[in-house]
Amino acid sequence: MNLDNFIAGQYKQQYQYKSFSPTTINHSWGISDNEIQALLSEADRALGELNAFSQLVPDVDFFIRMHITKEATQSSRDARCAWRK
Numbered sequence: 001m002n003l004d005n006f007i008a009g010q011y012k013q014q015y016q017y018k019s020f021s022p023t024t025i026n027h028s029w030g031i032s033d034n035e036i037q038a039l040l041s042e043a044d045r046a047l048g049e050l051n052a053f054s055q056l057v058p059d060v061d062f063f064i065r066m067h068i069t070k071e072a073t074q075s076s077r078d079a080r081c082a083w084r085k
Contacts, residue, residue, distance in 0.1 A: 004032075 009022035031037050057063045 007023060009020055011018045012021050031040070054060050
């Protein structure tokens with residue numbers, strides 16, 4: 001299926017209202033844009049790396065909380081520095 005010709009669905013009249021009936025998407029997709037294909041390939045590779053890394057971390061939830069805290073601290077620090085200027 002070519003994305004350029006894809007129609008998400010159609011409206012159907014049902015009694016006193018219209019409803020949206022989506023097109024089924026359980027078929028193969030064809031992407032003709034090479035740039036999108038390259039981006040999808042890069043995303044797949046990055047997800048594979050992330051999955052491999054997550055297998056090495058004993059407690060993934062702790063690791064995520066640690067990075068959220070680090071990001072919050074850094075954002076707060078950056079905001080204070082910008083305010084002082």
